[in-house]
Amino acid sequence: MTEQTPQLLGGDDPEPVRVLRPEGTSDFLLTADHAGRLIPQSLGDLGVSASELQRHIAWDIGIAATTELLSQHLDAPAVLQVYSRLVIDCNRDPSWPSAVPVISEHTPISGNQRLSASQRDARRREIFAPYHNRIDALLRDRMERPTVLVAMHSFTPVYKGVARAVEVGVLYNPNDRDTRLPHIMLELLRAEGDVAVGDNEPYSITDASDYTVPVHGEAKGVPHVEIEIRQDLIAEPAGQAAWAARLARLLPRADAALSR
Numbered sequence: 702m703t704e705q706t707p708q709l710l711g712g713d714d715p716e717p718v719r720v721l722r723p724e725g726t727s728d729f730l731l732t733a734d735h736a737g738r739l740i741p742q743s744l745g746d747l748g749v750s751a752s753e754l755q756r757h758i759a760w761d762i763g764i765a766a767t768t769e770l771l772s773q774h775l776d777a778p779a780v781l782q783v784y785s786r787l788v789i790d791c792n793r794d795p796s797w798p799s800a801v802p803v804i805s806e807h808t809p810i811s812g813n814q815r816l817s818a819s820q821r822d823a824r825r826r827e828i829f830a831p832y833h834n835r836i837d838a839l840l841r842d843r844m845e846r847p848t849v850l851v852a853m854h855s856f857t858p859v860y861k862g863v864a865r866a867v868e869v870g871v872l873y874n875p876n877d878r879d880t881r882l883p884h885i886m887l888e889l890l891r892a893e894g895d896v897a898v899g900d901n902e903p904y905s906i907t908d909a910s911d912y913t914v915p916v917h918g919e920a921k922g923v924p925h926v927e928i929e930i931r932q933d934l935i936a937e938p939a940g941q942a943a944w945a946a947r948l949a950r951l952l953p954r955a956d957a958a959l960s961r
Contacts, residue, residue, distance in 0.1 A: 707743075709823040714741050717828045718835050719781040721769060727777035728846075728956055730839055733768045733853045734792040734832075734913055735761035737783035741828075747787055748811030757857040758805040759785045763935030764855040770945030771853070775952065778839055782832045787813070788824055791832050792854075792912050795825040806861060836917050849882065849956055850918045850925040855932045856903050867899035868934060869944075872927035874906040877919050882926045885955040893947070904929065924959060 710717070719736070738760035740747055746754065753759070765781055772779035782791045786802075787810055793800040801821055803813050840848065854872075858865055869890060873883035890898045906927060908915050918925030928948065935941045 706819050707823050709741050709743055709827045711742055714743075715739060715783055716831070717782060717784055718832045719779075719783055720835055720839075721772045721779040721781070722776060723778050723839060725772070725776045725778045727775040729775050729777040729849050729851055729952060730836070730843070731768050731772055731775075731777050731779035731851050731853055732836055732913055732917075733761070733764050733779065733781040734790070735786045735854065736765035736768065736781035738785040739783050740785055740788055744788065744812055747813065749787065749808065753808050754785070754787075756808075757855075757932060758808055759787055761853075761855040762857075762932040763930070763937075763941055764853050766938070766941040767855075767930065767935050767945050768853045770942060771948050774945055774949035780832065780836050780839065782828070784828050789829050791829055792852075793910075794912050795821070795829050800825075800829075833913075833916070836913070840917060840921060840923060847956075847960070848923055849952075849959070850914070850923050851952065852913050852918075852925070852927040854927060854929045855935060856929050858931055858933045860903070865903050865931065866897055867902045868897040868931050870899035870902050870904065870929035872901055872904055872906050872914075872929055873925075874908070874911075874915065874919060875901065877906075879919075879922075879924065882924045882955060882959050885958045886926050886928075886951065889951045889955055893951075899929075926955075 768779050790800050801813050803810055871883050871887045873880045887900055906914050914925050914927055930944055935944050
């Protein structure tokens, strides 16, 4: 007897994807894989305390508002995931164990343990797939015009007890054929003179650890860069506005340099 496919999202659950300015005139397409921390009602709290669900393990703190403001400044389309990465991480291949974590940093995620194949697939089908399908559709709609993919993320100031001095990271795959845009952004951010810039810090993009940039950027030949902002800098509205304004000023300059 085949296992019945469970329904994950109910009628009272929000749609998994928010799309801003789909008709935006900018060259840029913004994505935010970890913009939300919602959990479908059918999953309860995943066995995680309310205080833990406020932390970085559940989402990229500050990145939703920063991306929204950047989208407004640039008139750029933006695709934001509203569900927590503890439900399914939209920057991981859904076949990887890390896509549905059983532990995040030091926190056990009891609601993710001993899932059946159909339970995992429900998360892929109802949350992961709609998000990436919207990114793919927007890229297809823009095939006749220049497009630059900017993946927006934030990172915690302290990870497993280790403080991070970097304030903004420019991420790319060192093995990618086209790393021009990340290196232009590195140069522009360093020239600001008031921010500690990480070159592939605190993370680096690889085919074994990331999904959005490898699939929608590298594989499709779309110029791309991933921006990681330290969360204490964008946890409040003033910081979100400042970083959105900074990136709105620098990204068009990077795009112009890329086009020369």
